[in-house]
Structures are given as structure tokens and as C-alpha cells.
Amino acid sequence: MSTNTFDLVVIGSGPAGYVGAIRASQLGLKVALIEKFNHLGGTCLNVGCIPTKALLESAKTWDKLGHANEQGFEIGSPKFSWNKIMGRKDKIVDDQRKGLRFLMKKNKIETFEGHGRIAGKGKVSVTHSDGKVTSLETRNIMIATGSRVRELPFAKSNHKGIMTSDDVLFIQEVPKSMAIIGGGVVGVEFASLFGRFGCQVTVIEMAPQILPFEDEETAKELTRCLKKQNVIIETNTKLTSIQDKGSAGVEVMTEGNQPRIFEKVLVSIGREPVTDDIGLNTVGISTERGVIKVDLATYKTTIDGIYAVGDVIPTPMLAHTGSAEAYHCAEVIAGKKPHKVHYESNPSAVYTYPEVASIGQTEKQLKEKNISYKVGKFPFSPMAKAKIEDSTDGFVKILFEPKYNEILGVHIVHARATEMIAEFSLNKVLEGTLDEIAHTIHPHPTLSETIMEAAHAGLGGAVHL
Amino acid sequence: MELSQVLLPSMGEGINEATLVKWLKKVGENVEKDEPLLEVSTDKVDTEIPSPASGIFLQAVASEGMTVEVNSTIAWIGPQGATIPKLTETTSGLQGMKRRSQDQVGQGTTQISAPTNSANIPKNAGHVPSLIARGGDFEELTLKRSSPLVRKMAFDYGIDLRRVIGTGANGRITKHDMDRFLASPGAFAEPVSAMNTFAVASDPLLAKVSTKVVDGKETLEGVPVKREKMSKMRRLIAEHMVESVRHSPHVTTTFEIDLNNVVLVRDKCKKAFADKYGFNLTFTHILIRAAVLAIQRHPIVNVSVDGDEILWKDQINVGCAVALGNEGGGGLIVPVIKNAQTLSLTDIALKLTDLATRARSKKLAADEVVGGTFSVTNPGGWGSIHSNPIINQPQVAMLGIGAIVKRPVVIDNDKIVVRPMMMASLTFDHRVIDGEGGAMWLATYKEILENWTEIPSL
Numbered sequence: 001m002s003t004n005t006f007d008l009v010v011i012g013s014g015p016a017g018y019v020g021a022i023r024a025s026q027l028g029l030k031v032a033l034i035e036k037f038n039h040l041g042g043t044c045l046n047v048g049c050i051p052t053k054a055l056l057e058s059a060k061t062w063d064k065l066g067h068a069n070e071q072g073f074e075i076g077s078p079k080f081s082w083n084k085i086m087g088r089k090d091k092i093v094d095d096q097r098k099g100l101r102f103l104m105k106k107n108k109i110e111t112f113e114g115h116g117r118i119a120g121k122g123k124v125s126v127t128h129s130d131g132k133v134t135s136l137e138t139r140n141i142m143i144a145t146g147s148r149v150r151e152l153p154f155a156k157s158n159h160k161g162i163m164t165s166d167d168v169l170f171i172q173e174v175p176k177s178m179a180i181i182g183g184g185v186v187g188v189e190f191a192s193l194f195g196r197f198g199c200q201v202t203v204i205e206m207a208p209q210i211l212p213f214e215d216e217e218t219a220k221e222l223t224r225c226l227k228k229q230n231v232i233i234e235t236n237t238k239l240t241s242i243q244d245k246g247s248a249g250v251e252v253m254t255e256g257n258q259p260r261i262f263e264k265v266l267v268s269i270g271r272e273p274v275t276d277d278i279g280l281n282t283v284g285i286s287t288e289r290g291v292i293k294v295d296l297a298t299y300k301t302t303i304d305g306i307y308a309v310g311d312v313i314p315t316p317m318l319a320h321t322g323s324a325e326a327y328h329c330a331e332v333i334a335g336k337k338p339h340k341v342h343y344e345s346n347p348s349a350v351y352t353y354p355e356v357a358s359i360g361q362t363e364k365q366l367k368e369k370n371i372s373y374k375v376g377k378f379p380f381s382p383m384a385k386a387k388i389e390d391s392t393d394g395f396v397k398i399l400f401e402p403k404y405n406e407i408l409g410v411h412i413v414h415a416r417a418t419e420m421i422a423e424f425s426l427n428k429v430l431e432g433t434l435d436e437i438a439h440t441i442h443p444h445p446t447l448s449e450t451i452m453e454a455a456h457a458g459l460g461g462a463v464h465l
Numbered sequence: 466m467e468l469s470q471v472l473l474p475s476m477g478e479g480i481n482e483a484t485l486v487k488w489l490k491k492v493g494e495n496v497e498k499d500e501p502l503l504e505v506s507t508d509k510v511d512t513e514i515p516s517p518a519s520g521i522f523l524q525a526v527a528s529e530g531m532t533v534e535v536n537s538t539i540a541w542i543g544p545q546g547a548t549i550p551k552l553t554e555t556t557s558g559l560q561g562m563k564r565r566s567q568d569q570v571g572q573g574t575t576q577i578s579a580p581t582n583s584a585n586i587p588k589n590a591g592h593v594p595s596l597i598a599r600g601g602d603f604e605e606l607t608l609k610r611s612s613p614l615v616r617k618m619a620f621d622y623g624i625d626l627r628r629v630i631g632t633g634a635n636g637r638i639t640k641h642d643m644d645r646f647l648a649s650p651g652a653f654a655e656p657v658s659a660m661n662t663f664a665v666a667s668d669p670l671l672a673k674v675s676t677k678v679v680d681g682k683e684t685l686e687g688v689p690v691k692r693e694k695m696s697k698m699r700r701l702i703a704e705h706m707v708e709s710v711r712h713s714p715h716v717t718t719t720f721e722i723d724l725n726n727v728v729l730v731r732d733k734c735k736k737a738f739a740d741k742y743g744f745n746l747t748f749t750h751i752l753i754r755a756a757v758l759a760i761q762r763h764p765i766v767n768v769s770v771d772g773d774e775i776l777w778k779d780q781i782n783v784g785c786a787v788a789l790g791n792e793g794g795g796g797l798i799v800p801v802i803k804n805a806q807t808l809s810l811t812d813i814a815l816k817l818t819d820l821a822t823r824a825r826s827k828k829l830a831a832d833e834v835v836g837g838t839f840s841v842t843n844p845g846g847w848g849s850i851h852s853n854p855i856i857n858q859p860q861v862a863m864l865g866i867g868a869i870v871k872r873p874v875v876i877d878n879d880k881i882v883v884r885p886m887m888m889a890s891l892t893f894d895h896r897v898i899d900g901e902g903g904a905m906w907l908a909t910y911k912e913i914l915e916n917w918t919e920i921p922s923l
């Protein structure tokens with residue numbers, strides 16, 4: 001039995017769990033990683049970040065091909081094979097899974113396939129698919145069981161007409177029409193994906209804007225651009241019923257509207273933590289609507305030796321956030337004194353066309369909190385590189401506090417927004433201000449120059465407008 | 466008329482920055498070339514800066530109280546309504562301008578892309594102290610690892626970051642640390658006078674006392690007090706003094722000197738001298754000249770100490786403390802008579818008169834107050850008969866001159882006569898000069914003065 005004794009057992013191999021496992025192992029701990037799915041990598045790698053981004057990249061290429069004639073390429077009317085597009089996605093996912101396997105081996109992390117449950121303090125059981133159970137003894141436990149799709153109680157996925165993001169990633173062909181319930185990150189990404197491949201998409205959102213947690217101007221700009229991608233957006237719209245009528249399609253009713261028929265319906269109303277069957281009650285860890293409360297300096301739960309990171313705790317449900325938490329948590333467990341995870345610099349990223357990336361507060365939030373702020377905003381449209389790349393939609397908008405010019409929020413909308421936001425995250429971590437951004441020479445011609453211009457604009461001296 | 470940027474001019478070697486004390490012109494006023502435009506203070510000297518061009522004073526880029534680097538843009542002068550290139554107000558806004566100025570000065574400023582019109586001159590141009598003011602106090606205050614934001618806060622509150630404990634990566638001071646520090650009771654003695662207490666107290670060279678607030682009044686050991694911030698000069702003096710006493714073991718020795726011969730010689734040529742030069746030959750002039758002669762015989766008082774090494778100097782540069790009085794805004798300045806070993810009595814008199822006049826009207830060039838190798842102070846002018854000077858670092862000796870007082874003295878043959886007597890004290894650095902050395906220098910000084918014959922050339 002002694003071989004099943006560990007310093008740390010990590011439950012869940014998503015971007016939180018596997019990163020925590022690797023870091024702990026690097027720091028000399030003996031680590032086990034339990035995963036119930038037959039592949040490592042969690043939501044992110046298997047049915048989240050990676051496959052969606054792979055498909056969205058294909059949509060981008062498709063888009064470019066649509067404009068190829070304008071750019072002087074005589075390729076007639078391009079065609080695509082959805083099958084091959086999906087194949088490419090699967091291959092990328094598969095490559096990454098292999099990579100993860102290798103990383104586990106390299107870091108001498110023992111992986112257990114099966115359902116992990118806390119069986120008491122310092123005890124974890126793994127129930128394998130054949131029903132056999134392996135018991136592990138451990139000094140520490142890291143819960144990283146992640147999240148799953150939240151479903152509508154009255155319209156659960158039937159994996160046919162009514163789908164979740166898990167299903168839609170394996171859809172056989174691009175539907176003619178699709179209703180997307182929920183205009184959050186997952187919803188708008190799929191809207192931008194299917195819309196560009198010719199599907200008539202209708203996004204039904206209850207809130208007054210899509211991406212309800214992003215800045216109002218961001219939502220406006222994205223809405224404008226999505227319209228050009230066969231996407232209709234209905235905000236302030238309440239769903240009342242969904243009925244799969246088989247070959248006749250799916251009937252969707254919204255408040256105050258006639259029933260409408262769509263070929264497919266994607267329900268993307270959010271995600272919920274996976275904490276119901278992991279043995280929390282055996283040690284007395286309580287949850288609030290499934291979420292585990294932790295101390296954000298150490299990620300300790302209320303029970304000594306048990307930690308939780310990633311989508312199961314009340315921080316943004318993002319892969320990189322979970323990874324950062326797990327890395328930090330592993331260091332705490334290994335006895336190091338790491339600096340706290342810097343949530344203010346935590347970027348959110350949406351991979352639509354154009355992309356959306358942001359950190360910090362929105363204008364609305366600042367107004368609500370009565371924080372005085374100034375705005376430095378600059379559009380991509382006058383920038384040479386944006387024209388060269390044929391991506392003039394979007395802007396960089398910086399909200400900053402007027403006394404020291406500390407940056408309070410950044411909202412970038414652009415085809416490559418997610419690659420540009422890290423500059424601001426770094427600025428936040430280093431406690432920079434707008435001045436350092438304005439003072440930093442950005443290469444020309446690039447899209448990142450727009451960042452510098454937005455900073456100049458905030459300080460009253462933008463040049464290229 | 467062309468648009469011109471006013472750069473902070475170089476004020477001599479080793480002076481890289483100055484604090485803007487006061488604008489002597491208002492924005493919108495007309496300024497003539499060479500007319501005084503602003504007053505600056507460096508750690509060596511206070512001086513006026515003349516306008517480099519004629520025109521309307523369009524914009525002040527730096528504001529009063531700000532420390533500015535030499536060669537950075539401090540103002541714009543030009544025709545009414547001229548377009549001023551916007552500074553981007555980045556930390557290096559000034560440095561950036563500096564480069565432009567080198568490239569483009571004299572070619573007009575049309576090449577500087579100027580996207581805005583004059584209506585857009587920022588109201589508080591230059592009101593971004595943390596951005597523009599660099600160097601000097603600012604850098605001193607922010608020596609510790611910190612972030613741009615923290616440095617701005619430190620500058621804003623006048624906080625010495627050495628007092629703040631950093632908890633960030635590698636001890637970096639974070640905004641959180643700063644907020645905590647500012648909220649701590651020790652950060653400010655009293656919120657109202659926060660800035661005042663701070664700027665002074667923040668310098669570890671200057672000790673702090675702890676006061677209590679009683680019935681809403683700040684008190685020190687039960688005595689009500691009112692706080693006032695030291696001027697920059699006051700603070701610098703305070704720091705120099707504390708530092709000097711810390712560095713050098715001070716010893717003072719005093720001789721009484723009979724100035725009978727000096728008085729006789731001076732009386733003889735007094736009138737002719739005044740007629741010729743328009744000012745009086747004073748005892749100070751002669752006393753300095755005599756000190757130079759004594760230094761030549763005992764050069765150990767003219768050295769500096771560098772660790773365990775002695776730096777001998779082949780110049781005798783005598784610093785003469787000049788009190789600025791109220792007219793000069795108070796304080797003390799020590800202009801230097803350079804290469805005094807080559808100067809005659811008349812040269813010394815002319816030089817000192819010129820330096821003292823310009824010191825009082827703040828017209829000294831900064832390099833006229835550096836490089837002293839020996840100093841003289843003359844509190845005798847106010848009636849003091851004996852003083853205990855503090856050495857002006859990095860020198861090793863300072864001569865204090867007492868009042869010349871008629872006294873009955875016993876001379877040869879036990880005769881009692883009335884003589885103009887003066888106490889001369891030499892404070893010296895015991896690291897390099899022993900009691901004997903100090904006494905020998907004073908004995909020589911006494912001998913020179915008591916046998917004085919030199920008359921000024923006329």
C-alpha cells in the first residue's frame with residue numbers, strides 16, 4: 001500500500017489540476033493526478049478552449065478566402081469540408097492530449113483513471129470504470145474538478161436538436177439555422193463560428209447586452225460585427241420554451257414573440273462547478289450553489305490539507321485563471337511563500353470576430369462604484385497595419401484614474417485582441433500607469449501601436465487621428 | 466517671431482537639475498529676451514534664468530516646486546496663438562523634448578508634429594509633477610524597488626520610500642504597501658500638516674520628535690507648536706550640517722590675535738581704496754588673504770579625506786559664508802574664491818565683493834559655490850567674539866572670525882595698552898589634523914596678522 005501514499009493528490013486534470021500537479025512535482029512532492037474522463041486536459045482541452053479556437057481559426061481562414069478575390073487571388077468560389085475542419089480540430093486536441101501525457105511522465109506524476117472522491121482527511125478513493133476502487137493516502141488534496149455545462153431544466157440536451165457546447169463540438173454539419181440561448185462567451189463564439197460558415201444564427205440573450213460582463217461599447221461593436229456574419233442578436237429577450245420537433249426542427253418561444261423553428265438550438269447559459277460527487281461531505285466542506293469557498297491567498301478550504309482551484313472556486317471561470325491558482329497553490333503546499341495571484345491583471349478573452357479581450361472594470365462598474373475615471377480610446381480603423389491585415393474593426397479603450405493615471409480597465413475589440421491584452425496585464429502586475437504605456441515604443445507597423453495611441457489619447461496627444 | 470521652447474540651461478558642472486522656485490512672468494505676459502523668466506534653486510545655488518527669446522509667455526511646462534532636469538523643456542515662448550507641440554506627458558516627455566530640441570532648435574518648430582491647436586494647451590500643462598519632475602528629491606525618495614504608481618504616490622505625498630516596507634516580489638513596494646503605510650499612524654504626525662511633517666521627517670538625516678495632539682493642538686512635551694515646512698535651502702543646510710558632524714570628528718581651537726598692524730595698514734590705504742574701487746577694503750579681505758598665506762605654510766588644512774587616503778590639493782579655494790538675510794530669502798551660501806593662492810589682496814577684495822553682492826541677489830552661477838578647499842565664516846560681523854564652526858564637507862577645516870574688540874592687553878615690558886583684538890577659531894577634522902596641527906596653523910595665522918604689512922595695490 002505504501003506505493004499509494006502521496007504528498008499531494010490532485011482530483012481533475014484540467015488546466016488547473018494538471019498545472020498544479022506539475023508544479024508540485026517540480027518542487028519535489030510526490031504527486032498523483034486523478035481523471036475520470038479517458039483523456040487528460042479537462043474541459044479546456046477536450047471540449048472547451050482548444051477545440052473551439054481550432055474551429056474559429058478555420059472560420060477566420062474561410063473568411064479570408066471569401067476576401068481573397070478582392071486581394072488579387074483568383075480562386076473562384078472556395079468550398080470547405082466541414083468534416084476535414086472537424087478533423088483538424090480533433091488532431092490538434094489529440095496532439096495536446098499526447099503532450100499532456102508526456103508531461104505527466106516527465107514530471108513523474110502518477111495518473112489514475114477513474115472517479116476521485118475524498119474519503120476522509122488524507123484519503124482519496126478512485127473508482128475505476130470497472131467498479132474497482134483504489135485508495136490513496138495523501139498529505140494534501142487539491143480539488144480541481146472543474147465545471148460542466150449548465151442546462152435548462154425544461155430543455156435538457158438531447159444531443160440532437162437541443163445541444164450544449166459539448167455536443168455542438170461534434171456536430172456533423174453546419175446547420176442552416178441555429179438559435180443560441182445565452183449571449184455569453186461560449187454563445188457568441190459559436191455564433192461567430194457558425195454564422196461565418198453560412199448558418200443563420202439567432203442569439204437570444206436575457207440581459208440588455210451580449211457579453212453582459214464586458215463593457216457596453218464592446219458589446220455594441222461586437223454586435224455590429226456579428227450582424228455581418230449572419231447573426232441576429234436579440235437582447236432583453238426571455239426564453240419561454242424549447243421543443244424538439246424532430247425532423248421539423250426545434251421550436252423556440254420567447255416572451256412576446258411567435259414560436260420560431262430552428263434546425264438546431266445551442267443552450268449556452270453558463271457553467272456550474274462539479275462538486276456534488278467528490279466526497280466533500282465526508283470531511284465537512286460545504287459549498288454554495290456548488291462553489292467551494294477558499295482563502296484566496298492559499299486556496300485552502302475550511303479543512304486543513306484540502307485545497308481547491310479552478311472553476312470550482314468563486315473566481316473567473318477561465319483556464320488561465322485556474323492554472324495560475326493551481327501553480328500558486330502547489331507552491332503553498334510545497335511550503336513556499338508565493339505572491340498572491342494577481343486577479344486585477346486577469347484577462348478575459350473571447351475569440352469571436354473580432355476578438356474581445358479585457359481586464360479590470362467596465363465603465364458601468366466604475367460609474368456604479370462612483371470611481372472617477374478618464375477614457376483613452378483609439379480605433380483600429382486609421383492604423384496601417386489594421387488595413388494591411390484587413391481587420392479595421394474594433395478599438396482599444398483604456399479607463400484610468402486621473403490622479404496617477406493608474407489603469408482601471410482595458411477593453412480591446414479587434415481580430416487579434418487576445419494577443420494584445422497581455423501588455424496591460426503586465427502593466428497591472430508591475431503597477432504601471434498609462435504613462436508607461438504611452439512611453440513604450442511600439443513597433444511600426446503593428447496593431448499594438450493602437451495601444452500606444454489609446455494611451456496618448458487618454459493623455460491628450462493621440463497622433464494618428 | 467518664432468515659437469521657442471525654453472530649456473532649463475546648464476548651470477555648471479555637476480548640476481543636473483534644479484527646482485523651479487518661482488515663475489517671474491505670468492503666462493500670457495510679454496517677455497523680452499534676457500529678461501529674468503524664472504527662479505530656480507539647485508543644491509548649490511539659487512539663481513534666475515533669463516528668457517532665451519522674446520515673445521509671449523505661452524505655456525509653463527514645469528510648475529513651481531518641481532525638480533527639473535537640465536535641458537528639459539520648461540516653457541514655451543512665441544507669438545500669440547502659436548501652436549505648441551503637445552508633450553505627451555510621459556515620464557520622458559521632457560527627455561523626449563530634449564532630444565528634439567537638439568535636433569531642431571533654430572529651425573523653428575514646424576517639424577514637430579503638432580496635431581492640436583493652441584486652444585488645447587493643457588490647462589495644467591506640467592501639472593503632472595510625477596511625470597516631469599525627475600531626479601533630485603524624487604529619485605532620492607524613490608530609491609527602493611517600487612512601481613511607477615508607487616513612485617508617483619511617494620512623490621505626491623513626499624514620502625521617503627526607504628521608510629516603507631515592501632512585500633512585493635523581491636521586496637518591491639506595492640500600492641498595497643503604500644496604502645498601508647499611508648494609513649499607519651506613523652505616516653503623518655497630523656493629517657493637516659501631513660505634507661510639512663513629512664517632507665522634513667522623511668529624511669533620515671534629520672531626526673524626528675514625537676508630538677501629541679492635545680485639545681486639537683499639536684504639542685511637544687506639552688508645549689503647543691506650529692509646524693512650518695523648511696525651505697529647500699534650509700533643509701539642505703540642515704542635512705549638510707548633520708552629515709558633516711557625523712563624518713568628521715570636529716575639534717576647535719582658538720587664538721587671540723592683535724590686529725594693531727592690520728588696522729594701521731588698512732587705515733592708511735582705506736580712503737584711496739574706496740575712491741578707486743567704490744567699496745571699502747574690509748578686515749575680512751585681509752583676514753582671508755592672511756588665511757591663504759597660512760594655508761600655504763600648512764597645507765594640511767586644505768585637504769580632503771577619502772577613506773584612509775588624503776587628497777592634497779594644488780588650489781586654495783576659499784569659501785566665504787555669506788548670510789543671505791531676509792532680503793535674500795534667508796539661509797546661507799558659501800561662494801568660493803577660486804585659486805586664491807594666485808590672488809593679491811586687491812583681487813581677493815574685488816572677488817569677494819562681487820560674489821557676495823551676487824549671492825544676495827541670487828545671481829551666482831552654480832559653479833561659483835562648488836570646489837571650495839577651505840572656508841571662512843565671520844560671525845564677528847554681528848558681534849560674536851568666538852565661534853565654533855562646522856566644517857563644510859568635504860573640506861577639513863573652517864576658520865571662524867570673531868568681532869574685533871578693543872581690549873587692554875599686556876605687551877612687552879609688562880605695559881598695558883589698548884589693542885584691537887580678535888578671536889580666531891579653527892575647527893578642524895581630527896581624522897587628519899591633530900591639536901598640534903590646528904594650533905600651528907593658527908599660530909602662523911596670528912604671526913602673519915600681527916606682522917601685517919601688505920597694502921592693497923591701487
Ligand SMILES: Cc1cc2nc3c(=O)[nH]c(=O)nc-3n(C[C@H](O)[C@H](O)[C@H](O)COP(=O)(O)OP(=O)(O)OC[C@H]3O[C@@H](n4cnc5c(N)ncnc54)[C@H](O)[C@@H]3O)c2cc1C
Binds near residue numbers: 013042053148278312
Ligand atoms: C466551449 C468552451 C470554450 C472555452 N474557451 C475558453 C477559452 O478560450 N479560454 C479560457 O480561458 N477558458 C475557456 N473556457 C473555460 C475553461 O475551459 C475552463 O475555465 C477551464 O477548463 C477550467 O479548468 P479546471 O481545471 O478548473 O476544470 P476543467 O477544465 O473543467 O477540468 C476538470 C477536470 O476534472 C475532471 N473531474 C471532475 N470530477 C472528477 C472526479 N470526481 N474525479 C476525477 N476527475 C474529475 C473532469 O473530467 C475534468 O477533466 C471554455 C469553456 C468552454 C465550455
